Amino acid sequence: xxxxxxxxxxxxxxxxxxxxxxxxxxxxxxxxxxxxxxxxxxxxxxxxxxxxxxxxxxxxxxxxxxxxxxxxxxxxxxxxxxxxxxxxxxxxxxxxxxxxxxxxxxxxxxxxxxxxxxxxxxxxxxxxxxxxxxxxxxxxxxxxxxxxxxxxxxxxxxxxxxxxxxxxxxxxxxxxxxxxxxxxxxxxxxxxxxxxxxxxxxxxxxxxxxxxxxxxxxxxxxxxxxxxxxxxxxxxxxxxxxxxxxxxxxxxxxxxxxxxxxxxxxxxxxxxxxxxxxxxxxxxxxxxxxxxxxxxxxxxxxxxxxxxxxxxxxxxxxxxxxxxxxxxxxxxxxxxxxxxxxxxxxxxxxxxxxxxxxxxxxxxxxxxxxxxxxxxxxxxxxxxxxxxxxxxxxxxxxxxxxxxxxxxxxxxxxxxxxxxxxxxxxxxxxxxxxxxxxxxxxxxxxxxxxxxxxxxxxxxxxxxxxxxxxxxxxxxxxxxxxxxxxxxxxxxxxxxxxxxxxxxxxxxxxx
Amino acid sequence: xxxxxxxxxxxxxxxxxxxxxxxxxxxxxxxxxxxxxxxxxxxxxxxxxxxxxxxxxxxxxxxxxxxxxxxxxxxxxxxxxxxxxxxxxxxxxxxxxxxxxxxxxxxxxxxxxxxxxxxxxxxxxxxxxxxxxxxxxxxxxxxxxxxxxxxxxxxxxxxxxxxxxxxxxxxxxxxxxxxxxxxxxxxxxxxxxxxxxxxxxxxxxxxxxxxxxxxxxxxxxxxxxxxxxxxxxxxxxxxxxxxxxxxxxxxxxxxxxxxxxxxxxxxxxxxxxxxxxxxxxxxxxxxxxxxxxxxxxxxxxxxxxxxxxxxxxxxxxxxxxxxxxxxxxxxxxxxxxxxxxxxxxxxxxxxxxxxxxxxxxxxxxxxxxxxxxxxxxxxxxxxxxxxxxxxxxxxxxxxxxxxxxxxxxxxxxxxxxxxxxxxxxxxxx
Numbered sequence: 002x003x004x005x006x007x008x009x010x011x012x013x014x015x016x017x018x019x020x021x022x023x024x025x026x027x028x029x030x031x032x033x034x035x036x037x038x039x040x041x042x043x044x045x046x047x048x049x050x051x052x053x054x055x056x057x058x059x060x061x062x063x064x065x066x067x068x069x070x071x072x073x074x075x076x077x078x079x080x081x082x083x084x085x086x087x088x089x090x091x092x093x094x095x096x097x098x099x100x101x102x103x104x105x106x107x108x109x110x111x112x113x114x115x116x117x118x119x120x121x122x123x124x125x126x127x128x129x130x131x132x133x134x135x136x137x138x139x140x141x142x143x144x145x146x147x148x149x150x151x152x153x154x155x156x157x158x159x160x161x162x163x164x165x166x167x168x169x170x171x172x173x174x175x176x177x178x179x180x181x182x183x184x185x186x187x188x189x190x191x192x193x194x195x196x197x198x199x200x201x202x203x204x205x206x207x208x209x210x211x212x213x214x215x216x217x218x219x220x221x222x223x224x225x226x227x228x229x230x231x232x233x234x235x236x237x238x239x240x241x242x243x244x245x246x247x248x249x250x251x252x253x254x255x256x257x258x259x260x261x262x263x264x265x266x267x268x269x270x271x272x273x274x275x276x277x278x279x280x281x282x283x284x285x286x287x288x289x290x291x292x293x294x295x296x297x298x299x300x301x302x303x304x305x306x307x308x309x310x311x312x313x314x315x316x317x318x319x320x321x322x323x324x325x326x327x328x329x330x331x332x333x334x335x336x337x338x339x340x341x342x343x344x345x346x347x348x349x350x351x352x353x354x355x356x357x358x359x360x361x362x363x364x365x366x367x368x369x370x371x372x373x374x375x376x377x378x379x380x381x382x383x384x385x386x387x388x389x390x391x392x393x394x395x396x397x398x399x400x401x402x403x404x405x406x407x408x409x410x411x412x413x414x415x416x417x418x419x420x421x422x423x424x425x426x427x428x429x430x431x432x433x434x435x436x437x438x439x440x441x442x443x444x445x446x447x448x449x450x451x452x453x454x455x456x457x458x459x460x461x462x463x464x465x466x467x468x469x470x471x472x473x474x475x476x477x478x479x480x481x482x483x484x485x486x487x488x489x490x491x492x493x494x495x496x497x498x499x500x501x502x503x504x505x506x507x508x509x510x511x512x
Numbered sequence: 513x514x515x516x517x518x519x520x521x522x523x524x525x526x527x528x529x530x531x532x533x534x535x536x537x538x539x540x541x542x543x544x545x546x547x548x549x550x551x552x553x554x555x556x557x558x559x560x561x562x563x564x565x566x567x568x569x570x571x572x573x574x575x576x577x578x579x580x581x582x583x584x585x586x587x588x589x590x591x592x593x594x595x596x597x598x599x600x601x602x603x604x605x606x607x608x609x610x611x612x613x614x615x616x617x618x619x620x621x622x623x624x625x626x627x628x629x630x631x632x633x634x635x636x637x638x639x640x641x642x643x644x645x646x647x648x649x650x651x652x653x654x655x656x657x658x659x660x661x662x663x664x665x666x667x668x669x670x671x672x673x674x675x676x677x678x679x680x681x682x683x684x685x686x687x688x689x690x691x692x693x694x695x696x697x698x699x700x701x702x703x704x705x706x707x708x709x710x711x712x713x714x715x716x717x718x719x720x721x722x723x724x725x726x727x728x729x730x731x732x733x734x735x736x737x738x739x740x741x742x743x744x745x746x747x748x749x750x751x752x753x754x755x756x757x758x759x760x761x762x763x764x765x766x767x768x769x770x771x772x773x774x775x776x777x778x779x780x781x782x783x784x785x786x787x788x789x790x791x792x793x794x795x796x797x798x799x800x801x802x803x804x805x806x807x808x809x810x811x812x813x814x815x816x817x818x819x820x821x822x823x824x825x826x827x828x829x830x831x832x833x834x835x836x837x838x839x840x841x842x843x844x845x846x847x848x849x850x851x852x853x854x855x856x857x858x859x860x861x862x863x864x865x866x867x868x869x870x871x872x873x874x875x876x877x878x879x880x881x882x883x884x885x886x887x888x889x890x891x892x893x894x895x896x897x898x899x900x901x902x903x904x905x906x907x908x909x910x911x912x913x914x915x916x917x918x919x920x921x922x923x924x925x926x927x928x929x930x931x932x933x934x935x936x937x938x939x940x941x
Binding site for chain 1: 569725728729731736
């Protein structure tokens, strides 16, 4: 009896729930019609994925969709398909459905190609009108919708009224106004604090002082970048977002968009009057830094802005080059600052680190940089500028020999250690010494930048000691292996003798 | 000791297997003196033993090498017994006890593998024990029993250790006692058809001294392998370098393979689709493996000709077909032929093709030897095994479809041949 009552109750609940669902659909017949619409070939316009997405929406979003359909801001199933196809999270969908500007500007029936937001812009067309990027825009997500910049009322059915700060015409010809426009909010600490307290508000001040800012705002040269050149227009993302144009791995391409373009850079000059090159991006890509950042994805490696700055981007002066390098290579820079080279480089007005290592094309350092022959880095410079100090050449030779010896020994021991490990010998003590040696080798390479024999000797000494110890350990392990082979030979001889005895005994017995 | 028409060498395989077992016991006891089961001690104690204890490396390497050599000699022993029909009455129980010893040896291999608690062993055991979960109905419970919990943890090591050094050795010693007792009582099996051995060899001293000679040779081989290849020959599934300590939190890495003697089961599991006949693929596969092991156990009762002391070519053919079946799956489990493939699919096809070619080559060689040397005339099952690999590896059919076609073809040809034979014998009468 109880079971029958339970079954009946369950049935009634199911029927009630089902009819409630049906009534929800029935209350929005226009929307339901659109959801079931078919194209000329009889194929449903709303795909099963879009239909499933719609079914998963909460009541609030379904109501907003219904309202948009009633008001005809969504008037066609094709338009509905585009919006559902975005598969947005509920919060984003709510923002989108409350924004009549986007709803209207995403319907191809109402817009020209210039004013239509599309999901997949054709290659070569402006990426400004990318609907997917727009809904991911950091401003859009924080509630700053179209009207925040363009003016008008996003809840009104139709309304276009540009804000006062926008030039009435020729907005695309002189874009200095863009910077001032963004700065309305971004230079207001009180306002920005509401969104991100850590975000700086000095961008405008820095930009105005930068070569970019001066070119754009004083010389009114539109080849110089404004905010949107680097950050984008409708798809602005935080700098930590990997899809942001200013994310560390994307910065070289963003800067290179202008700096690697000969047409854009034509006429720009360095302080010495020479033309500004356009090879930086190509050089950087092949440099040790470029390979680390772009190849391995090592975010610790510098991008353009690490040395040049962001909003205040400028070429570092001779005096500032080492300061940029110092940010990461502090040990080398500290040693250099205390060396005799510092004074000599300053006298010649040479860019410290950059003089030997280069700038955008910095290659992986190699011990051969210490060679002193003709056509070599140390040798050429010293023969020309430090003839009165022949001992420097000897010091460089000493550096190179010591390091080369340690490096060669290390490589030899590593190979030998692998061989011994495969033979089943204990290589832990060898590996411990190899760690010491590797450490000393790294430090020695750093201490080259002291350019002082005594400092270098102190650091290299543990490495040379490690070479001796490792050599002894490797020899010991090799002896151990010989001992094993000897033991095996003796065992085989004894077992062989036993086998011979057994065999002879067998023959004797069977005779 | 009967001296028959066949090669005497087959009689020594049981002895050499026992020799390797004795080596296992001795080296195992020595390892036990240093091994400390525990999360913080298992790996460390083995590391200490192999690097710091004098001759510790020798003991561990001998233990590992003799384990593999024992499985090789035991497999050869089992197949030679099968081919020579030594299981025929009254030696059915000798076959069954030997078969159980074989299963226990596989258990030794599986349980011992985890004990060093290194990365490779940990993940291989995780993959290996996962298979148990596919046993219908009892799978999850069995997995918990085997692992001592949901996952492979140090609790798994404790129970594997108990199984490896107490439970399995006790069972093994009991069974080996029974096996030897039966051999001692019933003597070595004479060649098929012989009512009494025309000639004989005394067990003591003639056979025993020959056995001793082989054992000494085995010891020599073992020592040589231990010194020159202390961590095994470097083949996946036959490699016991300690490497890194197991870390249950670390992600599993690709290419984990079980020991070589479990490779055929591992590969067979891969050949099954996710679902088949309403059951999960692994469940169907386990049922098939169970069926094969079951058939193998009761061969003495299935082979009716051998029961009458007559030579049965069908069962010899069955044995050779089983060998070809194992060869293909083991080679495929080793990914032979996968090098140079640009995609996973291409690699799978390449492996199937290359392994099929190797199996076909082995099958042809075996058939020629059987035809000319042993004058066998029944090749239906080996033919089916070769057709199976050819259809799968060369024609590109799925493993199961190719297998079904081959079995159907074998059944049809077998039935037709029997029919023709019975008709011709009827006509003669």
